[in-house]
Amino acid sequence: MIVVMKVGSPEAEIEYVSKEFQSWGLSPEKIVGKHKVVLGLVGETAGLDPLQLQEISPWIEDVLRVEQPFKRASLQYRQGEYSEVAVATPNGVVMVGKHHPITVVAGPCSVENEAMIVETAKRVKAAGAHFLRGGAYKPRTSPYAFQGHGESALELLAAAREASGLGIITEVMDTADLDKIAEVADVIQIGARNMQNFSLLKKVGAQDKPVLLKRGMAATIDDWLMAAEYVLAAGNPNVILCERGIRTFDQKYTRNTLDLSVLPVLRNLTHLPIMIDPSHGTGKSDYVPSMAIASIAAGTDSLMIEVHPNPAKAMSDGPQSLTPERFDRLMQELSVMGKTVGRWTEMAVAV
Structure with missing residues (x-):
């Protein structure tokens, strides 16, 4: 699962969102793209509701599931940006x-x-x-x-x-x-x-x-x-x-x-x-x-x-x-x- 932050999201807000996910037992991985920051959520996410996660912060633009079994290697994981x-x-x-x-x-x-x-x-x-x-x-x-x-x-x-x-x-x-x-x-x-x-x-x-x-x-x-x-x-x-x-x-x-x-x-x-x-x-x-x-x-x-x-x-x-x-x-x-x-x-x- 990935959390897409809005363009211009304050660093303090990204840190707050990361800590919130950590309190849920997840390990957020920060991916800095050209325009946006994406948080990759590692852990048991099958039972989580994307809409519920999106309510954590007004700076969250979208929450998406990575459909492929290879999560970190997936192009979706980096929102279409090639590494x-x-x-x-x-x-x-x-x-x-x-x-x-x-x-x-x-x-x-x-x-x-x-x-x-x-x-x-x-x-x-x-x-x-x-x-x-x-x-x-x-x-x-x-x-x-x-x-x-x-x-x-x-x-x-x-x-x-x-x-x-x-x-x-x-x-x-x-x-x-x-x-x-x-x-x-x-x-x-x-x-x-x-x-x-x-x-x-x-x-x-x-x-x-x-x-x-x-x-x-x-x-x-x-x-x-x-x-x-x-x-x-x-x-x-x-x-x-x-x-x-x-x-x-x-x-x-x-x-x-x-x-x-x-x-x-x-x-x-x-x-x-x-x-x-x-x-x-x-x-x-x-x-x-x-x-x-x-x-x-x-x-x-x-x-x-x-x-x-x-x-x-x-x-x-x-x-x-x-x-x-x-x-x-x-x-x-x-x-x-x-x-x-x-x-x-x-x-x-x-x-």
Whole structure:
């Protein structure tokens, strides 16, 4: 349930209304919009009469029920205002959201060695990327596949961050590793296989680094948004949703089915920023550029592109990785579409 305060409501009146709801056993969450303040009521509200709540103060404009099961993630919860995520990086604050230029995340699937990750970071930064991606801990389908170098790879990511000035996005797989990952990462990634690891979602929700939540391989949109709700409910409002392809009946020609229809669907359901990962979505480097361009046309806020200096020798996901040279060309191609839709700037980082 949300309480919409009238434009110009005095702060003292908002505080009074909040305390009144607290006395009813509810937890009001204050959401400051461009024009109005909204109070989200958390607690048992099923038996409450909206008209009765509206009588608490003449400054209350409306009381509405949030019909979706995902409350905080709902667009209705923020009265139709899209949220933005501010990420602090060595080069300044990068804004991710519907009303900001498209942000680009690039880098290898796994951190293999220092020379490789530092070289890649410098190359993707020069091409215009805002964040470096790289797995220190890697969930793999096979127990015999390369699982990442673990904690030692975090030191290499830190070195790449210092050398390039890029923000770092890397995945957490276990709650025991969260603190040391948070020391290096600017955005903490929850991978597709952990999308419904609820204890992990609660843990990342209780810390203040932004969270990138990848869609599970067989997750419905409601499943995905309810997973985001776990992070939001734990206190972290900075969640970015990432579509990375889902399993369908025909995976002969692509690794997954990249569901670009989620872009208009999510715009109607949630205020959270959206990222598209065409690398995992297709599994083939030849298909990544066209799907990246299509993602911008469809309205994405961000892109995640896998880049490796030598894909043929990559320790994981080489077939879907672009070379640095191909990534350079792709960024030029993306700029054409990005400028066409008014979502591209060469100076997207605010220092």
